Amino acid sequence: MSKSLLRRTAVIAAAALATVAMTATSASAAHRPDPTxxxxxxxxxxxxxxxxxxxxxxxxxxxxxxxxxxxxxxxxxxxxxxxxxxxxxxxxxxxxxxxxxxxxxxxxxxxxxxxxxxxxxxxxxxxxxxxxxxxxxxxxxxxxxxxxxxxxxxxxxxxxxxxxxxxxxxxxxxxxxxxxxxxxxxxxxxxxxxxxxxxxxxxxxxxxxxxxxxxxxxxxxxxxxxxxxxxxxxxxxxxxxxxxxxxxxxxxxxxxxxxxxxxxxxxxxxxxxxxxxxxxxxxxxxxxxxxxxxxxxxxxxxxxxxxxxxxxxxxxxxxxxxxxxxxxxxxxxxxxxxVTRDVTPDPAAQKLVDEAKTKAGPIANKKVGTITADLNAAGVASGESALGDVITDAQLEGTQANGAQIAITNPGGIRADLTYKSSANGEGDGVVTYGEAFTVQPFANIMQTITLTAANLKNVLEQQFSASGTKILQISKALHYSYSAAAAIGSKVSNITFNGTPVDPAATFRVSVNNFLAAGGDGFAEFTKGTNLAGGPVDLDALLAYLGAHPGVAPPPADRITLLP
CATH class of the missing domain: 3.60.21.10 (Metallo-dependent phosphatases)
Structure with a gap:
């Protein structure tokens, strides 16, 4: 903090404290306040x-x-x-x-x-x-x-x-x-x-x-x-x-x-x-x-x-x-x-919410697709989630023009579940609205496709595990791997396959990620080594297009990531 700012802060604080002291003195003349x-x-x-x-x-x-x-x-x-x-x-x-x-x-x-x-x-x-x-x-x-x-x-x-x-x-x-x-x-x-x-x-x-x-x-x-x-x-x-x-x-x-x-x-x-x-x-x-x-x-x-x-x-x-x-x-x-919901909603707050909901309604309530069951953001024991699977498959499909073979996204970019049961807006069970999809992918991140070597890909997967914690990336359907929770950091990942075939150490892959990951976000610095970058759609647009093209999306089997002892 600069000295001038410190001086101004001190003057303001001193004036305020003086006011409190005067108030306390006046009060004490009438009666002795509680000590606390x-x-x-x-x-x-x-x-x-x-x-x-x-x-x-x-x-x-x-x-x-x-x-x-x-x-x-x-x-x-x-x-x-x-x-x-x-x-x-x-x-x-x-x-x-x-x-x-x-x-x-x-x-x-x-x-x-x-x-x-x-x-x-x-x-x-x-x-x-x-x-x-x-x-x-x-x-x-x-x-x-x-x-x-x-x-x-x-x-x-x-x-x-x-x-x-x-x-x-x-x-x-x-x-x-x-x-x-x-x-x-x-x-x-x-x-x-x-x-x-x-x-x-x-x-x-x-x-x-x-x-x-x-x-x-x-x-x-x-x-x-x-x-x-x-x-x-x-x-x-x-x-x-x-x-x-x-x-x-x-x-x-x-x-x-x-x-x-x-x-x-x-x-x-x-x-x-x-x-x-x-x-x-x-x-x-x-x-x-x-x-x-x-x-x-x-x-x-x-x-x-x-x-x-x-x-x-x-x-x-x-x-x-x-x-x-x-x-x-x-x-x-x-x-x-x-914050239970068994209390009377505050009228002023409810009025504000209703106003925002009404003004956003024509866009938020538009139907964009259907699902057959809940697509949850939370993962199973391995960290793989049904919604993560769907999102990466959508991102892969949305970046085919870039020659994408794999899509990977960060779990922090998936903000909510897609639930089968109708919301209070009455859109119907299984219906996904624009507002619901937006809540899942609200960042407007831009998809980018980069070329990674097999070694880069292995390093990306290893970077999910660090001394500060674990962040399991979500991956599209052609990529599979295993990891051992007990193995040392840097050596946890094994059995990486692409389309059912073990990855050739000399291979390269076109991998689609959002611009946050491409810049090394969430500690995934290996993505910054990608080459031949090509831009793609906004992540939300990729999801919307996928939902529109595939009515009745079902939760995929959680078999892309295998957790070993």
């Missing part, structure tokens, strides 16, 4: 513009006993927020990022303006940026913050767009010249005390977005940025501090308030972040967990995440000492609240 004050923090993460209740597994929360509860939907989320607020004298609503981007059609058609309007409506006070806030680039993120009509499409949802009423935070987001690109923190007053909200996104953000989207930006270490920002807040006298971090861990299948983390970055970061921070809200991994991880001084603090798509609200209740203005850590209570 309670503040409830209500956060969510990875909403991704899911204004309507999500369908399929994306709209359910798994409990500790394995049963599920239908959850999510903006109107229900708004009701639950109000209920949680009514139970506490003081509260703040926060977000851990990915509010927008990869959104269903009723938000995405309007460049996610309806979602920002909804977040304003429920009173969000601060949000960290996630990787998807950068999907359309830094300038579009600035438009989301400050408002204005889209430079190409104008204002299509409302006559004007005022932007977010809350700041987008990113303490580790910089321009390439080192200057901060976003505000590092926000100071919120609740219960008569100031609370510092620090935002930090994942330092590996460049690996999960296209290079063009973050041109001119760089992303620093999360711990360093959080600790530096915490020191600034501490210098300003802000002793109660929480972090909104768009980084998370994976977990075993557990309930919303269980904690069985697999090794991952969030827990490592949480253990290193300065003891000044009293709670850490996480995101990005779309997992549900409620953990307690000791800070470097050995003191416990909550580290929590609320799944995704508005299905959970992460609630942290703080007790703050009025004299020291610091959190009484031993009194902190955290839980994940399920």
């Amino acid at each position: 004050t309670d503040v409830r923090l209500i956060a969510f993460n990875d909403l991704h513009g899911n204004l309507e209740p999500p369908s399929g597994s994306s709209g359910r929360v798994t409990l500790s006993n394995g049963t599920t509860v239908d959850a999510g939907g903006a109107a229900y989320l708004a009701t639950h927020v109000k209920q949680l607020q009514s139970q506490a004298r003081n509260s703040l609503v926060l977000s851990s990022g990915d509010n927008i981007g990869a959104s269903p059609v009723i938000s995405a058609l309007f460049h996610d303006e309806p979602t920002i309007d909804f977040l304003n409506q429920i009173g969000v006070k601060a949000s960290v940026v996630g990787n998807h806030e950068f999907d359309e680039g830094y300038k579009e993120l600035q438009r989301m913050q400050f408002g204005g009509c889209h430079p190409t499409d104008g204002c299509q949802f409302q006559k004007s767009f005022s932007g977010a009423n809350f700041p987008f935070l990113g303490s580790n987001v910089y321009f390439t010249n080192g200057l901060p690109a976003l505000l590092p923190f926000s100071i919120q007053f609740s219960g008569g005390v100031p609370i510092g909200i620090i935002g930090a996104t994942l330092k590996d953000l460049p690996s999960v977005v296209t290079p063009e989207a973050i041109k001119g930006l760089k992303f620093g270490d999360e711990v360093e940025a959080i600790n530096r920002t915490s020191n600034i807040l501490n210098f300003l006298g802000i002793k109660s501090q929480v972090v909104l971090m768009h980084q998370g861990d994976n977990t075993e299948v557990e309930g919303p308030d269980d904690c069985k983390l697999r090794p991952g970055p969030a827990a490592v970061i949480a253990a290193k972040v300065t003891p000044n921070v009293d709670a850490i809200f996480t995101g990005h991994s779309h997992q549900q967990y409620n953990c307690v991880i000791n800070d470097p001084a050995g003191q416990p603090r909550p580290v929590i995440q609320g799944a995704s798509f508005g299905r959970l609200l992460s609630v942290v209740d703080l007790k703050i000492d009025r004299k020291t203005r610091d959190v009484v850590r031993s009194a902190t209570v955290a839980h994940n609240e399920i």
